[in-house]
Amino acid sequence: MKGMIFNIQRFCLHDGPGIRTTVFFKGCSLNCAWCHNPESHKSCPELLYSPANCIRCGACAQVCPEKLHSRSGSGHSFDRALCRACGACAAVCPTGALELSGKEADADEVFAQVLRDAEFYRAGSGGLTLSGGEPMAQPAFALELARKAREAGIHVCVETCGYCDRGDLKKMLPYTDLFLYDFKLADSEAHKRWTGADNAMILDNLAFLNESGAGIVLRCPIIPGVNFTDGHFDSIERVSQLYPAVRQIDLEPYHPLGIQKSMRLGRAAGFELDGFLERDRLEVYARRLGSRVPIQVNII
Template identity: 40%
Template sequence: MNRAKGDRAVKNENMIFPRGTVLRIQRMSVEDGPGIRSTVFFKGCPLRCAWCHNPESISNTPEIHWEGHKCIGCLECVNACPDHALSSTDNGIAIDRSKCKGCLTCTEICPSTALEAYGGTMTASGIIREIDKDRVYYEKSGGGVTLSGGEPTLQPAFARALLKELKEHGLHTALDTCGQCQWETLESLMPYTDLVLFDVKAIAPEQHKDYTGVTSTLILENLLKLSEFMESTGMPGSLWIRTPVIPDHTANPVNIRAIGTFIREKLIDRVERWDLCAFNKLCTHKYEGLGIEWGCRDLDLVAEDEMERLAGVARKVLEKPDMVFTSGQLEKPRLSLITGGKG
């Protein structure tokens, strides 16, 4: 087969069996929509949120990472790397990412899974086969499948094919999006989406840029268009807003009040609930494995009473208290030593 014919054949195959770059499928998820769900994490994200909990989802290609506690020091990987991107140092195996071409030879040769890749290519049908294993849980709990990431709208053809196939399998579908995409992309996914989980981190454009690397302009435009689209077509059936609550960033009453005011004034009849999702540090090892310095590593968790205060602000501004929910790991109040009596 000549090169042009070969390329055409691959393109046709991708149209028949759409493929995408997926980080992982998380089963038994209870925080990405109603009921028990499977969440499909796409790779690739247009934002660079300072607090990102999934740094391994930002790049749109598979990435290798090294876990020292699994390494037996055989140096098979160093010898096998065709691009001399690996070396043995006092701190273990060092990865020179400027040399790494992502061939994954090292992950295949490593006997102890100390070197592994984040992400890989999957077809929509392959994902459905995985997801079908938990169908009974979705049916019993009113759950389904959520596309998250990363950002699913960065792989629109694949996201559309997967959502369509999920609907054909009779499953409830949710799309978790940061909203930073062309409106036409979002619109094209709606016929197959039951619920949109739309992230709103801040309203002020420059503040949003400080936190995420992009302004809020396109995101809020898309949110308003989505609301109008819901009104005229009934698609998606439900819209939830999600706000990450991050100390020193989004976790302040002014920001929460601004988002709440936007929801109340422009979206109130369309939004079903607003989730305030607390910062967590469970991702610290991922930053270490990827060799990335994480600026939020020393932040404290949100204190329980602070979260209650912010939820109180949200409830007050919406004037519909039942719409506001909180989730995530919180810092418990420290018990103070009570002294008293004689002595």
């Protein structure tokens, strides 16, 4: 069983309870303007290039089978349009100016890496988190990893935008301890404008998970100019009270790291705000929300 991933990160502290290993799936069913992992959008490998780190050594030009790199005077140019993401140039780049994001990975190999930290999971109630991108966009691979983990007694979190097939979600239920479920915008038109899809399927799937007795943490990206409003916090409150399976609310303040990554991918950034949402501004809202709901509200 193989899947496309772009990272495996150990010792994660914000991807569910305890110390966790997070497997980042490549490919996403939404296209959120503020995404901080734009390299996760496409389901194929992609090359990132940081001109500031290039020392113009010419190593990439020597290995590229398509002859896409060239040294022009004191500079280095690169024709991205014809790149087939073979990764040869990134493998020889001495400074990391070129980096390949995405590789096909075998479920057994991925799980072997997850098992390396099994002692930490047992000691600190951590486990495996499937994230992305969108893990439910590769449902068979997600199911295989979750099944392996549960059979090994490892806690499983699935971080999802909820824009996925109901049948696939149903299959994941027996192997998932906690869904880290995104709630971005209550208004369907605004959801479509900012993420590329309306929220009907997402809200239906949330209701389904609630009825199925799943564990749910509501994950709420808070984006200035999009949903950093009193009305949106009212919506978070309503949703969490409507669905008793929601046991915690995590607020995720906007940060602009996706802008640089979009540039490294040769794409226009979907969101121009280059400042962080300050924690103390969000704390005011978090405290007020926390006083209205019977569950924990965190800023992560």
